[in-house]
Amino acid sequence: MKDRFHKVLYLILIAAAPASTAAVLLWLFSVDGTLGLFQWMGLYRILFYAVGGLGLVAPLLAFAGCRFAIFRRLSIVFAIVGIIIPLAIGGYFLRTSFIFAESTPPLLLMADGTGSSGVPNLALVFRTPHKSIRTLRYGIDSFDQVVTESGPTTNHVLPVTDLLPDSRYQWKLDDGEVCTFTTPPLTTDGNALYHFAVGSDPHFGAGLGDSASGDVAVTSKMLNYIAAPQNRFHAFFITGDLVNMGSSIGDWKAALNTFAPSTCAVPWRPLMGNHDAIINGSPQYVAYLYPNGMATQTGTSTYYRIDSGRVHFILLKMLWGVESFSPQQRQWFERQLQAIPVDDWTIVMLHSMVYASSSEFNGMAWYDPADMVSEVAPLLEQYKVDLVVSGHDHDLEFLQHNGVSYAVVGAMGGKLDPRASHLSPASIWYAPQQYGFLDVRVLPTTMELIFRDPDGQELRSFEIGQNRL
Ligand SMILES: [Fe+2]
Numbered sequence: 001m002k003d004r005f006h007k008v009l010y011l012i013l014i015a016a017a018p019a020s021t022a023a024v025l026l027w028l029f030s031v032d033g034t035l036g037l038f039q040w041m042g043l044y045r046i047l048f049y050a051v052g053g054l055g056l057v058a059p060l061l062a063f064a065g066c067r068f069a070i071f072r073r074l075s076i077v078f079a080i081v082g083i084i085i086p087l088a089i090g091g092y093f094l095r096t097s098f099i100f101a102e103s104t105p106p107l108l109l110m111a112d113g114t115g116s117s118g119v120p121n122l123a124l125v126f127r128t129p130h131k132s133i134r135t136l137r138y139g140i141d142s143f144d145q146v147v148t149e150s151g152p153t154t155n156h157v158l159p160v161t162d163l164l165p166d167s168r169y170q171w172k173l174d175d176g177e178v179c180t181f182t183t184p185p186l187t188t189d190g191n192a193l194y195h196f197a198v199g200s201d202p203h204f205g206a207g208l209g210d211s212a213s214g215d216v217a218v219t220s221k222m223l224n225y226i227a228a229p230q231n232r233f234h235a236f237f238i239t240g241d242l243v244n245m246g247s248s249i250g251d252w253k254a255a256l257n258t259f260a261p262s263t264c265a266v267p268w269r270p271l272m273g274n275h276d277a278i279i280n281g282s283p284q285y286v287a288y289l290y291p292n293g294m295a296t297q298t299g300t301s302t303y304y305r306i307d308s309g310r311v312h313f314i315l316l317k318m319l320w321g322v323e324s325f326s327p328q329q330r331q332w333f334e335r336q337l338q339a340i341p342v343d344d345w346t347i348v349m350l351h352s353m354v355y356a357s358s359s360e361f362n363g364m365a366w367y368d369p370a371d372m373v374s375e376v377a378p379l380l381e382q383y384k385v386d387l388v389v390s391g392h393d394h395d396l397e398f399l400q401h402n403g404v405s406y407a408v409v410g411a412m413g414g415k416l417d418p419r420a421s422h423l424s425p426a427s428i429w430y431a432p433q434q435y436g437f438l439d440v441r442v443l444p445t446t447m448e449l450i451f452r453d454p455d456g457q458e459l460r461s462f463e464i465g466q467n468r469l
Contacts, residue, residue: 014062014075017082021055024090031093032302033246033277036320042362051089055082093280096247100287102129104253105260106173108160108181109289110235110269112304113297115162119183120235120306122160122267123294124173127287134158138171157293165309166191179264184234186309192441192448194311197226197236197266198349198407199437200391203275203414204258205244205251213244214413216258218435218454222412225456226437227262233439234308236266237315239391240273240351241414246281252288272302273351273391274319298336303329305336310344311442312336318350322371337383343466345442346385353390354380355399356408357420357427366393367422380404384467387447389438393417396436396451396459399426403467407449409438429460 025048028034037044058079065072106126115121124136131152137143138160147158163169166185172178184194199222203214226236242259243251259268272285282302290301298305306313314336317324340346354377358367380388381402391410394417399406406426411434419432431451436459439450445466451459 010062010076013079013083014058017058017079018055020083021052021086024086025052027090028093028279031277031280032272032282032317032324033274033319034279035323036274037278039323040320040362040364051086054078054085058082093247096249096280097283099249100284101127101249101253101256102154103127104256104288106156106263107256107260107289108171108179108263108267109294110267110306111159111295111297112299112306113295114307117162117164118186118307118309119163119165120267120308121295122163124156124158124160124171125288125291125294126156128154128156130154134174136160136171136173138169140164140167140169143170143172155287155291155293157291159295177264180229181265181267182232182234184308184311188444192443193345194308194440194442195232195234196440196442197222197233197437198239198389198440199236199409199412200239200351200389201241201273201275201394201410201414202238202255202412203241203244204255205248214415215435216254216413219413220258221454222435222437222452222456223259223262225452225454227265229265231456233266236262236268237313237349237389238268238270238412239349239389239409240271240319241275241391241410242270242273243281244275244414246276246278246284249284252284256288269306269313269315271315271349271351272317272319277319299332303332310341310444312340312344312346314346314348316348316350318352318372318376321352321369322375325375334379334383337379337385340383342384342468345387345447345466346383347387347389347440347442348380348385349389351390352392353406353408354388355401355406355424355426356390356393356397357422357424357430358393359418359421365422367420368424368426377401377404386464386467387440387449395420396431396434396438397424397427398429398449398451398460398462399424400428401426405449405462405464405467407438407451409436409451411435412437428462431459434459 061071061075104127111121133149136147136158202219302317354372394410397408441448450461
């Protein structure tokens with residue numbers, strides 16, 4: 001009887017090693033960005049194989065132990081190791097689903113959809129270590145709009161909705177600093193319909209393997225230019241890789257503290273990049289940049305559409321490439337494209353590039369990525385998207401292909417890429433080893449694109465018409 005009990009216990013122990021390994025690997029591959037990490041990064045691929053292999057050692061030794069007692073004893077040791085190590089790895093990365101920075105600075109963020117007057121809605125978002133009730137006041141030459149939270153919370157989301165066009169708003173949190181921002185006009189008498197800045201890949205935080213941390217001084221220079229009142233931006237966007245490692249709370253705090261002051265004057269909208277998602281970083285991104293309580297009208301907390309009159313922004317969750325372009329996201333994307341009138345402006349932003357000059361990475365073509373070209377470019381062309389902005393490559397580039405214009409702007413502080421070994425046939429202007437960002441003025445029938453260096457000096461400008469090909 002006792003022997004039988006020991007035998008059952010032994011079999012459970014042996015089976016638990018592959019079971020726990022499989023459970024942890026399945027969970028890791030279900031979170032944003034892990035599949036791409038496995039596909040592109042050889043070191044991580046080896047680690048995943050090693051963890052998977054560890055789970056198989058105990059059953060193999062147990063099989064050999066049918067004839068040799070030493071293998072049976074070893075199988076018990078490897079079963080215990082094969083349970084503990086995967087669970088420890090899983091537990092370490094699971095913590096970023098539940099533990100967040102206790103305190104983050106107030107960020108004025110753009111929300112999905114649009115307000116009742118056709119101007120994008122905003123929200124003031126921040127976290128505090130202790131529960132409190134906060135009040136936001138805003139208005140045109142006044143503070144007549146008052147938003148007070150309904151109860152004490154540590155996760156603050158104060159909506160700024162139904163703004164009027166072409167107006168200068170002032171706002172303040174409780175009795176804090178008075179900030180101002182300007183809303184876009186929905187019709188024009190010579191002014192831009194929308195004036196925005198877009199950069200990417202500042203890579204805040206500690207170095208990670210091949211990816212060095214970003215240069216904060218470079219990022220700060222650009223933020224100073226974007227936030228300066230005389231430059232009159234309506235919004236600024238980051239197309240991903242705000243941080244170097246998304247599971248590092250310290251990286252997020254460093255990034256948010258640096259970006260927050262500029263959102264006093266210009267509303268901000270960052271989307272998720274592959275580094276923001278490493279590993280299980282996605283809950284951190286959502287907690288700080290699209291938290292619970294921030295409304296979504298058309299999309300989700302990780303892909304969304306922002307409308308300002310005739311100017312439409314569609315921001316996608318495309319981390320390493322099409323591996324994160326889920327069927328649901330693709331259907332949602334097509335529905336948005338179908339709904340936008342062809343005479344309006346459609347601007348798509350995503351982290352991974354569709355067309356770009358670059359080099360090989362771990363033996364694979366990083367330039368003009370084949371699956372992006374075959375699966376994403378046809379949609380952009382079919383629905384006559386006017387401009388596509390990406391990061392991922394750490395340089396500046398302007399490209400055109402079949403009527404669609406592409407800008408690569410991953411030069412906002414992350415370590416710059418070496419000169420590309422492969423120039424894309426779609427490339428029109430390529431600036432390797434150059435920090436900078438893109439300044440875009442959307443006019444009624446043309447769009448003016450100015451690539452600027454960190455001081456705001458023009459590097460190169462382009463004028464594009466509406467895509468009617
Ligand atoms: Fe990057």
